Amino acid sequence: MSGKHSAHSDGTGYEDRPSEFAGQIVSVTERTITPGVLHIHKGRIAQIEPRADVPDRFLIPGFVDAHIHVESTMLPPAEFARWAVTQGTVATISDPHEIANVLGTAGVEYMLDEAARRPEFTILFGAPSCVPATTFETAGAALDAAAVERLLARPEIGYLSEVMNVPGVLNGDEELLAKLRAARRAGKPIDGHAPGLRGAAVHRYAAAGVATDHECVTIEEARDRLEAGMWVMIREGSAAKDFEALAPLLFEAPERLMFCSDDKHPNDLMRGHIDRLAARAIALGLDPIQALRIACLHPVLHYRLETGLLRPGDRADFVVVDNLSELTPLATYLGGVCVAAEGAPRWSYAAPETPNIFRAGPVTEDALQIAMASAGSVRAIELYDGKLITGEHVVSSADCAGEGRFRCNTTLDLLKIAVVNRYLETPPALAVVHGFGLKRGAVASSVAHDSHNVVAIGAEDDALAAAVNAVIEAGGGVAVATGASEVELLRLPIAGLMATEPGDEVAALYERLDTAAQELGSPLRSPLMTLSFLSLLVIPKLKLSDRGLFDGESFAFVDLVR
Numbered sequence: 001m002s003g004k005h006s007a008h009s010d011g012t013g014y015e016d017r018p019s020e021f022a023g024q025i026v027s028v029t030e031r032t033i034t035p036g037v038l039h040i041h042k043g044r045i046a047q048i049e050p051r052a053d054v055p056d057r058f059l060i061p062g063f064v065d066a067h068i069h070v071e072s073t074m075l076p077p078a079e080f081a082r083w084a085v086t087q088g089t090v091a092t093i094s095d096p097h098e099i100a101n102v103l104g105t106a107g108v109e110y111m112l113d114e115a116a117r118r119p120e121f122t123i124l125f126g127a128p129s130c131v132p133a134t135t136f137e138t139a140g141a142a143l144d145a146a147a148v149e150r151l152l153a154r155p156e157i158g159y160l161s162e163v164m165n166v167p168g169v170l171n172g173d174e175e176l177l178a179k180l181r182a183a184r185r186a187g188k189p190i191d192g193h194a195p196g197l198r199g200a201a202v203h204r205y206a207a208a209g210v211a212t213d214h215e216c217v218t219i220e221e222a223r224d225r226l227e228a229g230m231w232v233m234i235r236e237g238s239a240a241k242d243f244e245a246l247a248p249l250l251f252e253a254p255e256r257l258m259f260c261s262d263d264k265h266p267n268d269l270m271r272g273h274i275d276r277l278a279a280r281a282i283a284l285g286l287d288p289i290q291a292l293r294i295a296c297l298h299p300v301l302h303y304r305l306e307t308g309l310l311r312p313g314d315r316a317d318f319v320v321v322d323n324l325s326e327l328t329p330l331a332t333y334l335g336g337v338c339v340a341a342e343g344a345p346r347w348s349y350a351a352p353e354t355p356n357i358f359r360a361g362p363v364t365e366d367a368l369q370i371a372m373a374s375a376g377s378v379r380a381i382e383l384y385d386g387k388l389i390t391g392e393h394v395v396s397s398a399d400c401a402g403e404g405r406f407r408c409n410t411t412l413d414l415l416k417i418a419v420v421n422r423y424l425e426t427p428p429a430l431a432v433v434h435g436f437g438l439k440r441g442a443v444a445s446s447v448a449h450d451s452h453n454v455v456a457i458g459a460e461d462d463a464l465a466a467a468v469n470a471v472i473e474a475g476g477g478v479a480v481a482t483g484a485s486e487v488e489l490l491r492l493p494i495a496g497l498m499a500t501e502p503g504d505e506v507a508a509l510y511e512r513l514d515t516a517a518q519e520l521g522s523p524l525r526s527p528l529m530t531l532s533f534l535s536l537l538v539i540p541k542l543k544l545s546d547r548g549l550f551d552g553e554s555f556a557f558v559d560l561v562r
Helices: 077-087 097-103 105-115 145-152 166-170 174-186 200-207 219-227 266-271 274-283 288-302 461-474 503-519 527-532
Strands: 019-027 032-041 044-050 058-060 063-065 089-094 122-127 157-163 190-192 231-235 257-260 318-321 331-334 337-341 377-382 391-396 414-420 429-434 442-445 454-458 477-483 486-491 542-545 548-551
Touching (some): 063 288, 077 331, 077 337, 077 503, 089 288, 105 145, 166 200, 174 190, 257 274, 266 503, 377 542, 391 429, 414 461, 429 542, 461 477, 503 527
Parallel strands (some): 063 089, 157 190, 377 429
Antiparallel strands (some): 377 391, 442 477, 477 486, 542 548
């Protein structure tokens, strides 16, 4: 690579003088690989000069995550960007509905302000369409159609975020339809979220203007969306892992696909991002340029990003790799400036602000008791590793009741789950869960989609109370309790969702906590991420909100004891 480039000492800003980058230049728009030199001036590609004698490296467009909640990385936007670039990511499409459920429009404003601290990195935020996600839970805020329309009028808001209220679309809910109309008037894309929707209903959903879906977990679901003219986002996050199931689409309909993470916890971000999905596609036999079109081009075109695509006049955003099979990022450039090299960021850490709301008081062991007779049967939330969907596991009360109360049965993997309202001091909602696998101790988290109350699972009541109270006392966090007085905690003082420490430190502590949960018996690959989705009512089947056990198929509360 040419040595004529010299970045500013702080790693930010565009060079005023011209610079050059040489290598094998990959054009995803022309589907070509050409040896040549990029001539960069003021952050843009002034000219691409063909040249035979270039270093044996490839210059490719940067990777784009087509749908990720930045909050799920537990890093505020500026710190997220600092570490995302180490994986070759140069842009994301990001729904801020996690923080919007806690802080409302002020939360969206916070994300915009934090992202503005890294203006070279593109985070296109959307206007959250479903805050709260349902009327069956308590959130910290609500965004009505007027609030959504105001957000959509802002130039930095690029689309209407995932429309989770599928029944509202299909049944003509006027408030929701007003949000869809506002997006269409603004000429901005509409993202979908329709787990399990099939057949003619998919066509009706798409006809409302919904253009994408990242919730397909079966190939049949995905084909329905393609038939309806929608984009399918192949998701591989920390909990939901759909790449393998949807991989045939890479060869059936590659021009209607994007890659996304949806939710990716910090330790996973440090291991790889969209670059790993593109490499997996290539390993299956997909042409490298086609894989890069899915990973780099399609989101840029669909969401009309200013992110560069290695064309004259484009912003000089690109990634250096040494081959087109593994796609390991050697360096990432934004506006012609190196922002990451050899897995390390060139940007420095900057401490964020910490807006928050947390009104819950401590819970007692007595408040965590479930009255239960030894006769009858019990509905338990059934977990599936690598999936956000859950099932219903029915067991005999005799297997988990004693002295008129529910008793955890670790042999049969019947554990207690609690959701504590963080916005109001109300009694905890309680239920039973199967598949989490703890043999002792407890885990708790204020990352609890989508309203972000405190969700916890325990094999022992004293540890369960200790984990919940550690999160409450910290004003948000993730806790693993091995006993009543042994609790390890990752503090999340930004809306109970994000940390203030540097990203690598957050990732290391989160990794330690996830491992600690596995050491308590959980067989899940990402137990803490799985925990965070057990109050997400819009994904079937059984979930628990702060108001009770909920059936996402009938969209109604159900009794714990049948």
